[in-house]
Amino acid sequence: MLIRIIVGLAVTAAGFGMAARRFRWLGRLIRSGKPAPDRVKGSIVPKAEAEVAEVAGQRKLLQWTVPGLAHFFTMWGFTILMLTIVEAYGALFQKTFHFPLIGTWNWVGAIEDFFTVAVLVAIVTFSVIRVKNAPARLDRRSRFYGSHNGAAWLVLVMIAGVMVTLLLYRGAQINSVVTPGHNTQFPYGSSWGPFASHIVGKLLHPLGSGTNSVLATVFILVNIAIISGFIVFISYSKHLHIFMAPINVAFSRRPRALGALDKTPDMDMENVDEDTVFGVGDISHFNWKQMLDFATCTECGRCQSACPAWNTDKPLSPKLLIMELRDNMFASSQQLLSGQGELTSLVPNVIHPDVLWACTTCGACVNECPVDIEHIDAIIDMRRYQVLMESEFPSEAGLMLRNVENQGDPWGLGQAKRAEWTQSLDFEIPVITGTIPDDIEYLYWVGCAGALDERARKGVQSTARMLHRAGVTFGILGPKESCTGDPVRRFGNEYLYQEQAKANIETLNQAGAKKIIASCPHCFNTIKNEYPALGGDYEVIHHAQLLEHLVRTGRLTPGSSYSGKVTYHDPCYLGRHNRVIDEPRTVLSAIPGVEQVEMRRCKERGFCCGAGGARMWMEENIGKRVNMERTEEALGTGADVVSTACPYCMIMLDDAVRAHQREDDVRVLDLSQLVEESLGAPGPEPAGAGATAAPA
Numbered sequence: 009m010l011i012r013i014i015v016g017l018a019v020t021a022a023g024f025g026m027a028a029r030r031f032r033w034l035g036r037l038i039r040s041g042k043p044a045p046d047r048v049k050g051s052i053v054p055k056a057e058a059e060v061a062e063v064a065g066q067r068k069l070l071q072w073t074v075p076g077l078a079h080f081f082t083m084w085g086f087t088i089l090m091l092t093i094v095e096a097y098g099a100l101f102q103k104t105f106h107f108p109l110i111g112t113w114n115w116v117g118a119i120e121d122f123f124t125v126a127v128l129v130a131i132v133t134f135s136v137i138r139v140k141n142a143p144a145r146l147d148r149r150s151r152f153y154g155s156h157n158g159a160a161w162l163v164l165v166m167i168a169g170v171m172v173t174l175l176l177y178r179g180a181q182i183n184s185v186v187t188p189g190h191n192t193q194f195p196y197g198s199s200w201g202p203f204a205s206h207i208v209g210k211l212l213h214p215l216g217s218g219t220n221s222v223l224a225t226v227f228i229l230v231n232i233a234i235i236s237g238f239i240v241f242i243s244y245s246k247h248l249h250i251f252m253a254p255i256n257v258a259f260s261r262r263p264r265a266l267g268a269l270d271k272t273p274d275m276d277m278e279n280v281d282e283d284t285v286f287g288v289g290d291i292s293h294f295n296w297k298q299m300l301d302f303a304t305c306t307e308c309g310r311c312q313s314a315c316p317a318w319n320t321d322k323p324l325s326p327k328l329l330i331m332e333l334r335d336n337m338f339a340s341s342q343q344l345l346s347g348q349g350e351l352t353s354l355v356p357n358v359i360h361p362d363v364l365w366a367c368t369t370c371g372a373c374v375n376e377c378p379v380d381i382e383h384i385d386a387i388i389d390m391r392r393y394q395v396l397m398e399s400e401f402p403s404e405a406g407l408m409l410r411n412v413e414n415q416g417d418p419w420g421l422g423q424a425k426r427a428e429w430t431q432s433l434d435f436e437i438p439v440i441t442g443t444i445p446d447d448i449e450y451l452y453w454v455g456c457a458g459a460l461d462e463r464a465r466k467g468v469q470s471t472a473r474m475l476h477r478a479g480v481t482f483g484i485l486g487p488k489e490s491c492t493g494d495p496v497r498r499f500g501n502e503y504l505y506q507e508q509a510k511a512n513i514e515t516l517n518q519a520g521a522k523k524i525i526a527s528c529p530h531c532f533n534t535i536k537n538e539y540p541a542l543g544g545d546y547e548v549i550h551h552a553q554l555l556e557h558l559v560r561t562g563r564l565t566p567g568s569s570y571s572g573k574v575t576y577h578d579p580c581y582l583g584r585h586n587r588v589i590d591e592p593r594t595v596l597s598a599i600p601g602v603e604q605v606e607m608r609r610c611k612e613r614g615f616c617c618g619a620g621g622a623r624m625w626m627e628e629n630i631g632k633r634v635n636m637e638r639t640e641e642a643l644g645t646g647a648d649v650v651s652t653a654c655p656y657c658m659i660m661l662d663d664a665v666r667a668h669q670r671e672d673d674v675r676v677l678d679l680s681q682l683v684e685e686s687l688g689a690p691g692p693e694p695a696g697a698g699a700t701a702a703p704a
């Protein structure tokens with residue numbers, strides 16, 4: 009007995025000791041990051057809700073049904089089977105060990121056996137998934153491309169080893185008689201409960217009680233040895249997430265790291281000194297939460313498989329980006345922990361510029377990530393450094409920056425043209441010059457594309473006519489409206505964004521704006537979610553939401569003059585970033601002749617059009633164009649209208665429909681245009697007629 013105790017405890021001490029050392033080191037490394045005070049403030053309630061939904065409920069993992077279920081049972085299996093680990097250690101000291109009170113109840117044994125078998129089934133499932141998605145077979149299309157696949161297989165073998173030795177020692181315990189004809193080493197009596205252990209017991213029974221008793225000890229020791237080895241391996245591998253994920257989820261942004269960017273840095277030049285760093289240039293500039301993100305990545309590849317850049321053969325994979333930052337964090341540990349020594353510049357040494365600038369900030373990665381990693385914030389932080397500290401960025405976007413700065417719009421068409429779109433309307437829209445009169449309910453924020461691009465103007469004009477028809481009172485700022493700053497912010501020019509935002513907030517406040525309608529999801533997101541950090545608090549509604557309200561309350565009744573198949577493309581900044589998903593579909597379903605067809609990638613998992621993140625003003629000369637990929641999916645539905653609710657998406661999808669020479673039979677229309685067409689109004693022209701403002 010003494011030998012088995014010594015061996016068991018020695019193996020445990022070695023394994024857990026090594027792991028504890030590693031975790032202590034990891035803790036110090038992560039804490040070396042910059043402060044992130046917002047992450048520790050606030051109520052515990054959203055954190056607890058996140059733990060229940062994301063960790064206990066495995067919400068995001070279950071978006072992928074089969075691997076999600078396999079992971080659900082593995083995670084819960086490991087949690088429940090902690091009981092058996094205690095039982096194994098107990099049996100080292102006393103062969104008939106059992107928990108006080110519940111330790112002989114058959115249902116406890118039944119639950120243990122159920123989860124042992126469930127974990128084994130999950131391991132087989134994971135193995136099949138890995139074989140089917142083997143990078144060697146699928147290359148870039150595999151979500152495991154670039155992951156540490158050897159380590160993943162080793163972990164599967166180790167988990168299987170824990171489960172198999174568990175069943176073996178329990179089976180041997182059943183046959184190890186302590187009191188002849190009565191008591192065995194196994195704490196649970198009946199075979200109905202711990203069914204799997206009893207099946208193994210039957211197989212081992214012919215070996216006799218003495219041999220089984222020895223086998224029980226051997227398998228317990230092997231079980232403990234594998235668990236001890238496993239914990240060491242976890243601490244050095246991507247399986248760190250077993251411990252890191254609950255911590256990362258607890259400190260993640262709630263309800264999600266989408267919508268607003270995380271930080272609004274102080275850009276007041278009076279507070280700048282020679283040590284001020286804007287953005288992230290080396291790994292030490294990330295905050296501790298971002299470092300925790302890097303250490304938590306499971307390399308599952310869910311983000312990669314959803315990324316529009318990766319799916320169109322660009323070098324950006326959100327998974328590989330996080331892994332590269334993690335590898336750099338580990339490689340820089342000495343400098344991070346000592347606070348001394350040179351650190352490598354992240355761009356271009358760790359993150360290639362083509363990777364950094366390929367991101368559309370669509371949010372698909374954040375939406376998919378089961379451990380709540382916040383990719384976009386890390387990407388924008390690195391862009392900020394490139395733009396503000398290094399002046400290194402795709403040169404073609406420089407024109408967009410200058411245009412926003414000098415003309416107030418990305419195309420440089422000038423603010424004087426901002427009300428031109430109203431000229432074709434047969435009613436007047438008040439242009440607010442002072443304060444908004446009491447008889448006007450909303451301020452309509454038209455946006456640069458809606459005001460200046462001929463294609464987008466048609467959507468804005470339809471929206472205005474529908475609001476007017478429904479009796480909604482609204483005015484516009486006309487020449488006083490200026491770019492919200494979304495493209496320059498996503499591009500990394502935080503300084504210019506804040507200049508734009510502060511000027512717009514001043515204009516809005518002077519006008520006394522309280523309720524704002526936005527047609528562009530980027531404007532909607534920025535005014536609604538980002539202006540509050542700079543003192544602009546308004547009730548902001550997107551025109552799709554307002555149309556839904558008008559239809560639902562009977563103020564606008566779509567007619568029956570339209571019939572055809574319509575597929576709705578969710579703009580990323582409306583659907584995924586702001587969860588406006590049902591409203592546009594409700595409007596479509598209210599049009600009697602519309603047959604709605606969904607694309608495979610839709611709703612909060614929709615696929616980007618390629619324009620966000622200032623990508624609209626950058627060349628796209630690597631891989632396939634994102635708008636082509638998305639439009640092919642839309643055309644594949646057989647729809648004759650691709651409907652959307654974003655001027656950027658309109659332009660990108662329309663370009664791609666034309667590139668496919670399908671403009672004669674497929675139209676790209678804003679939601680408002682479809683409603684208007686159903687009313688028997690003059691049918692909206694194809695979006696492309698008379699375009700003036702084209703993407704780069």
Ligand code: SF4
Binds near residue numbers: 314316367374
């Ligand atoms: S935000 Fe979109 S484009 Fe950027 S890395 Fe994530 S999935 Fe890819």
Ligand code: SF4
Binds near residue numbers: 326380
């Ligand atoms: S970042 Fe998240 S989704 Fe992407 S591989 Fe890592 S854990 Fe998976």
